[in-house]
Amino acid sequence: MANIKKAGPPVVVVAVVAGAIGYVFGCTRADRERDAHAQNSKQETTVPDVNQQEILPSPKEASEPARGTSVTQLAQNDVGANQSSAGTKSIQHDSEHYVLLHQYADQWAAEDRQLEQTLAEIRQKNGGKRPNIVYILLDDMGFGEYGIPALNKLRGGRTPNIDRIARQGVTFTRMYAENICTPTRAAFMTGRYAVRTGMEVTKVTPPEGGGLNGKEVTIAELLSDAGYATHHIGKWHLGDIKEAYPINQGFDFASFPMHNQVSYSFTTRDAELDGKTTAFMPESIDPEYGLDKTFRLYDWVTQVEGRKGGKLREWGIESGQRPDMELYKRVNNRFQEQVLNSLRELASSDKPFFLNYWPQIPVAVLRSTDDDRNQTPNGGRWANAMAVVDRYVGEVMKEIKKLGIEDNTIVVVMGDNGVMYQDMGTSGYSEWIFRGHKGSSLEGGHRVGAFARWPGVIEAGSIIGDMIFVGDLYTTFARIAGNTDGIPRDRVVDGIDQTAIFLKGDTHGRRDYIHLYEMDQLRATVKQQMKIHWPGPGTNPALAGVYNLYWDPREENPLKTGGVWSGTPFVRMRVQHLRMKDKFPDWEHARGMPYEDVENIRPETKKMVQTWLKIYGDAKDVVLGVEAAGN
Numbered sequence: 001m002a003n004i005k006k007a008g009p010p011v012v013v014v015a016v017v018a019g020a021i022g023y024v025f026g027c028t029r030a031d032r033e034r035d036a037h038a039q040n041s042k043q044e045t046t047v048p049d050v051n052q053q054e055i056l057p058s059p060k061e062a063s064e065p066a067r068g069t070s071v072t073q074l075a076q077n078d079v080g081a082n083q084s085s086a087g088t089k090s091i092q093h094d095s096e097h098y099v100l101l102h103q104y105a106d107q108w109a110a111e112d113r114q115l116e117q118t119l120a121e122i123r124q125k126n127g128g129k130r131p132n133i134v135y136i137l138l139d140d141m142g143f144g145e146y147g148i149p150a151l152n153k154l155r156g157g158r159t160p161n162i163d164r165i166a167r168q169g170v171t172f173t174r175m176y177a178e179n180i181c182t183p184t185r186a187a188f189m190t191g192r193y194a195v196r197t198g199m200e201v202t203k204v205t206p207p208e209g210g211g212l213n214g215k216e217v218t219i220a221e222l223l224s225d226a227g228y229a230t231h232h233i234g235k236w237h238l239g240d241i242k243e244a245y246p247i248n249q250g251f252d253f254a255s256f257p258m259h260n261q262v263s264y265s266f267t268t269r270d271a272e273l274d275g276k277t278t279a280f281m282p283e284s285i286d287p288e289y290g291l292d293k294t295f296r297l298y299d300w301v302t303q304v305e306g307r308k309g310g311k312l313r314e315w316g317i318e319s320g321q322r323p324d325m326e327l328y329k330r331v332n333n334r335f336q337e338q339v340l341n342s343l344r345e346l347a348s349s350d351k352p353f354f355l356n357y358w359p360q361i362p363v364a365v366l367r368s369t370d371d372d373r374n375q376t377p378n379g380g381r382w383a384n385a386m387a388v389v390d391r392y393v394g395e396v397m398k399e400i401k402k403l404g405i406e407d408n409t410i411v412v413v414m415g416d417n418g419v420m421y422q423d424m425g426t427s428g429y430s431e432w433i434f435r436g437h438k439g440s441s442l443e444g445g446h447r448v449g450a451f452a453r454w455p456g457v458i459e460a461g462s463i464i465g466d467m468i469f470v471g472d473l474y475t476t477f478a479r480i481a482g483n484t485d486g487i488p489r490d491r492v493v494d495g496i497d498q499t500a501i502f503l504k505g506d507t508h509g510r511r512d513y514i515h516l517y518e519m520d521q522l523r524a525t526v527k528q529q530m531k532i533h534w535p536g537p538g539t540n541p542a543l544a545g546v547y548n549l550y551w552d553p554r555e556e557n558p559l560k561t562g563g564v565w566s567g568t569p570f571v572r573m574r575v576q577h578l579r580m581k582d583k584f585p586d587w588e589h590a591r592g593m594p595y596e597d598v599e600n601i602r603p604e605t606k607k608m609v610q611t612w613l614k615i616y617g618d619a620k621d622v623v624l625g626v627e628a629a630g631n
């Protein structure tokens, strides 16, 4: 639902109607949109005057904005991404962006004119067609885990196909994702910190009854509106309700697991026999004392596919069947086949396309995810799973070449968060260059490997030292596709237009900061090479740990006196960021009936959901309790 947190709890009335998948919402989408509109109207009357007095340096040159120009005024005259939208309201970025804009407005405006010219030339070279975008998001790949041959050698890993992308394109050394699966995926799709979308929590155990708000304007919707064909294949992990399905969030076609991998690779008989899952499977538990029949639920919807405007069909599983590792392997292989099929279908159309491929690996729980084509010198299941996903990437690249579309196709490959440290020592997962794991606000949670290839545009073998956030790709892809105007103006969009990095290379970034959250808690802020770990309530931020990330990438030695100078600007950044959130409160994710519009829902699934709904369906506080941190 499109409720704003400050606006009080949402009211969701769910009723079960007998008969075929008789799921009915007590609150219609139209109701929700009306509510959302009312909320937006309220917001627009209170457009923030973001702390303008405290932050403005004195302009040094005449070309800079006049002294006393507020950040809000600058926001109204935003340049760069907004260049082409004369007369329309500017994108509302986070406060810190305007500190930079105040200093670089003219320079960026001039650069943007050049960039528009270059984009037009690229388009002309390709018969007027905008570039295709293939976005491959790998599950749990911290920086240095792949794509850097010397590091691969150190670890005994092997990712020749991703190495080749790096060689032919660009390596980002400061790509920040969110620190865990769902938040990164939400940030990419919306260009916003996940906490703003209400998707800051990663859900593990189905059913969820929630997901990405239909009011979010996703990158798939922006590209679709710009004339792109859009397909999503693989992990989604953005909810199990109708409005959150990719086919209702801008994709023409989607094939995806309804939940994350936990639902059918961690919670199987195989996983239990391997000691990776405990006290879960009916084969293991005598329910003599198991009073609560909903503590362990089975028979959720596994993987589905469908097209925009239609319904979903579950595939790969029959009534009476329980997921096992064989199914998991088959499903991953089918996603790979579907990606190649999608490429062929998309390449045959006149439209440019956006192919969103989110493999479920290299996250690996059991050795049985291995197959005989992924041996590495390392031999562990983590390194071997990386080899599998690298092979997948290689097949995608080969198909792109075969179809003759490689010159006009941008390929981005990156991880969604750092490694799953929990398994460290028994799987080959280990801290690498950075300290910290998935879910942590240390660099090891957020810094991911990231590579991009765009022949003739991105310089081959280039290495970028500029900071970039996964949400920047939203704004950047929209710009490249010619739909900056479609980016909503009624909410904060954290994604900065980084087209200049793609077109002009290193040192052309427009970001020098990021706020790092764990769930809804602001834990750390990075500005340039400095990072502050925010202390808990009651502690003076002057006593907070400040780290120099160039000197101390593992954040092990807080600076005593050497970082004191940065305390005041860091506190100013935090205050402004939080004031902005007062004006633009975080949203809640949507809630509703799980599995609506799955047309061939299995009888056992329906029974499970009905049991679940009897208890949780109209008790919103309990539904919230379904949330849990995890994969």
Ligand SMILES: [Ca+2]
Pocket (backbone or CB within 6 Å): 138, 139, 140, 180, 181, 416, 417, 631
């Ligand atoms: Ca992940």
